[in-house]
Amino acid sequence: MEQLVEQYKQGYPKILKELEGLTEEQLLFKPSEKSWSIREIIIHVSDAELVHIHRMKAVLSEDNPILTAFDQDLWTTRLNSQQVDHQLYLQLFKSMRESFLPILHHLTEQDYLRIGTHTQAGQLTFKEILEHSIEHIDIHIRQIRRIKNLF
Known part of the structure; x- marks a missing residue:
């Protein structure tokens, strides 16, 4: 389980590395009308982390x-993710991950087997x-790498 905790811990640095040197134009670029920009992806990742942590705590x-x-598409479009400060969301993502690490470090094997029932996916441990x-x-x-290669 330590390997999973370490992988979880590395999520923020991995994202940060992908964003190094990007311009505002690159952050806002959408490969197509239906695609997300890199900024929207960052907002989504933070939103999803909020949901994941809620699920794990539950x-x-x-x-x-x-x-x-x-x-996720409605959250992105209706909440105007293209206009939101992605740096603020990066910090939120970092804080959520860091705040959850102490919990992960104290879990037992039995904790990893606990279940919840997802409204679409069914039972999940x-x-x-x-x-x-x-x-x-x-x-x-x-996804970010593909967009960077298209720009």
Whole structure:
């Protein structure tokens, strides 16, 4: 489980590295009308982290809690992510990750097996939610790289 905790810890530095040297124009560039910009991706990553931490805390604290889905596209468009300060959201992401690390360091094997029921995906263990949170960063880093290559 230590490897998962370390991977979780590395999420913020990995994102930060991908953003080095980007201009405002690059941050706002959208490959197509339906695509997200790098700025929108950063806002989304932070929003998703908020949701992931809520789910993980619920699973650790409650007996089989209901874990609701959210519409990431609606959050991005209706909350005007293209106009939001992505630096503020990067700091929020960093703070959320750092604040959750002490909890991760004190979990038992049994904690990783605790479950919640997601409204779309069904039953998920704490470990599966944590793994998804880790993988989510890698998915969006690849997305950022594709956008950078198109610019």
